Amino acid sequence: MKFALSATLLSLASLALSASVPPSQQCSQATRFGVASVSPNGTTLNADLFIQKISINVNFSCGIQQFNIVPKYLDYYLEVQEGNNGHQPPILLARREFKTGATSDSFTVKIPHGYFFPNAKNVVAIWNTYTTKGTDGSNVFVKGGVFVPININATV
Secondary structure, three states: OHHHHHHHHHHHHHHHHHHOOOHHHHOOHHHOOOEEEEEOOOOEEEOOOOOOEEEEEEEOHHHHHHHOOOEEEEEEEEEEOOOOOOOOOOEEEEEEEOOOOOOEEEEEEEOOOOOOOOOOOEEEEEEEEEEEEOOOOOEEEEEEEEEEEOEEEOOO
């Protein structure tokens, strides 16, 4: 009887403790630098037109709440991830300072006039620069990235 009562109380205490874990604890390691989306997504943008805009949205809630990664600066690039051979350098889409108290960043940008090569695997790269504590307690700037695939028709 004593064992059953102890086991029941222990189970209830464990249940109460697990229920009090904040939702941020459900974040995966992959979300620490942000969860990004680009639209239109799944369509091919025509580099010849250069009138097409993309909307970028990045949610930093998990990184801020669980990993204490609070962005300071955000750099958005159009990059070729694989098989580039140095032909297409990264193209800066935007450089933004993260607003104090914010948990996301959203904006629309026009695809710039650049050279895009056939079969290149383009991504929108979001580089999150944030501070961490150095060995003496001072702030050290480090960065991490998130990549979202995007299709762009070739211009060369």
